[in-house]
Amino acid sequence: MSKVLILAGDFSETLEVFYPYERLREEGYEPVIASLEKKRLQFVVHDFEPGYFTFTEKPGHGWDADIAVADVNPADYVALVIPGGRAPEYLxxxxxxxxxxxxxxxADAPVASTCHGPLILAKSGVLSGRTSSGFPEVAPDIESGGATYEGGQAVVDGNLVTSRAWNDNGPWFGAFIKLLRERAPLA
Structure with a gap:
């Protein structure tokens, strides 16, 4: 079975981890969650409620990381998914x-990133000359990383598929699955 790595941590957004996780399983890929340590992670639920200038945060599900990032050999995986939430701030x-x-x-392998996930892309130095979506408040970080910010629900730029937040899960991950089928088809 082809494995897809999901980079997550404490306070990753629940819907941005579990939607890709289950869609990958549905397609026949094996999702593997990597974090700073192999431990139980605490996810959160971000919601948009009237009367607030930003999203609210509530406890979400707990979930075990499968592997520590230090132990990851990325060549063992066909693609990468980077959910949002607050975890990208420290990851x-x-x-x-x-x-x-x-x-x-x-490797020009498929990468999906949403919400605050592009913070990781910018810090990793891979956004130069690219177009990326993301949560609107991270647009300055995306642009500082050398990319053009586009606030879309499924922005595809070569091997990269990005979106604004969990509200875009369907279009975002649909575009990613299409790319994954093309570039890393199951045997």
């Missing part, structure tokens, strides 16, 4: 996370 600073991301871009 982006980890050298192993950057190593993993750089591998997938160097």
């Amino acid at each position: 982006r600073n980890n050298p192993d996370v950057q190593r993993i991301v750089q591998h997938f871009f160097g």
